[in-house]
Structure formats: structure tokens, C-alpha cells
Amino acid sequence: MNTGSDEPGEVAVAGDKARTDRPEAGQEADRGLGSRAPEFIKARRLLHLSWQVGVFVVGLAVVAAGIVMLPLPGPGWVVIFGGMAIWATEFVWAQLVLRWTKRKVTEAAQRALDPKVRRRNITLTAIGLVIIGVLAGIYLWKFGIVMPWKIKDQ
Numbered sequence: 799m800n801t802g803s804d805e806p807g808e809v810a811v812a813g814d815k816a817r818t819d820r821p822e823a824g825q826e827a828d829r830g831l832g833s834r835a836p837e838f839i840k841a842r843r844l845l846h847l848s849w850q851v852g853v854f855v856v857g858l859a860v861v862a863a864g865i866v867m868l869p870l871p872g873p874g875w876v877v878i879f880g881g882m883a884i885w886a887t888e889f890v891w892a893q894l895v896l897r898w899t900k901r902k903v904t905e906a907a908q909r910a911l912d913p914k915v916r917r918r919n920i921t922l923t924a925i926g927l928v929i930i931g932v933l934a935g936i937y938l939w940k941f942g943i944v945m946p947w948k949i950k951d952q
Contacts, residue, residue: 831894834887850888857884857892 833840839849864877879899885892909915 831890853884853888857881860884 833846833850835846835849838845840846858881860881861878862881864874864879864881866872867874867877879896882892882896882899886896910919
């Protein structure tokens with residue numbers, strides 16, 4: 799999996815220190831990979847392990863809620879990526895997955911804004927709407943409008 803680096807042989811390494819400098823508005827943070835836990839938590843092994851377990855459980859609950867929202871009403875994918883973002887505060891693998899996902903979404907957005915692709919999508923949508931309209935018209939012509947509360951007993 800490519801993690802956003804174009805340099806061959808570059809390896810992602812978890813940083814030991816948490817960075818305290820914040821990027822200015824409009825600038826993307828290029829922080830190292832690894833835990834974002836406060837220093838006093840990282841200094842104590844048991845406390846840091848407990849912190850990671852807590853982050854994992856909270857992230858797992860959010861991801862599970864997102865998975866439940868996929869077939870049900872709700873923003874399933876947004877919630878799933880929110881859970882991944884929670885995991886990414888502590889786990890390098892989640893940070894790498896989010897970087898890859900962000901790059902792929904950006905590429906897809908650029909492709910979707912291409913004039914040829916937009917023209918094709920608008921044409922296909924118009925054709926689909928015409929087909930649905932014709933089918934609805936044939937149905938209404940053949941059966942008419944029957945409201946559920948006026949259905950006769952058979």
C-alpha cells in the first residue's frame with residue numbers, strides 16, 4: 799500500500815516525541831506517525847496501554863455504528879471514517895489507511911470534476927430519468943393511481 803510518498807524505499811517510522819507546534823490555518827500538518835497521547839500518558843507504560851485500549855474500544859464502537867448505518871438510514875461511511883480517525887490518534891496502521899483513503903478520495907474528486915466525465919454523468923442521469931418517467935407513465939396508464947387506504951377487499 800502506497801502511503802503518499804513518491805520516494806522509493808522510504809519507510810514510515812513512528813515518532814517518539816509528540817509535536818507541540820501547531821500548523822497555521824490553511825496549512826496541512828505533516829506530523830510523524832505514532833501516538834498523539836499526551837507526554838505524561840506516554841511516560842507510563844501501563845497508563846499508555848490503558849489509553850490505547852480505550853481509544854481502540856471507542857474507535858471500534860464508532861466503526862461498528864457506521865457499519866450498522868450502511869444498510870440503515872444514516873451517514874455510514876462518514877461514521878466509519880470517523881472511527882478510523884479516532885484509531886489514527888494512536889495507531890500507525892490507521893494513520894496509513896487514512897492517508898491512502900484521503901489520496902484516493904482526492905483523486906476520485908478530481909476525476910469527477912473532469913468535464914468529459916461530468917457530461918457523461920449528466921447524460922446518463924437524464925437517460926435514466928426519462929426511462930423511469932416512461933415506465934411510471936405506462937404503469938399509471940395501465941393501473942391508475944390506487945391509494946392504499948382505498949384498496950377493496952378481495
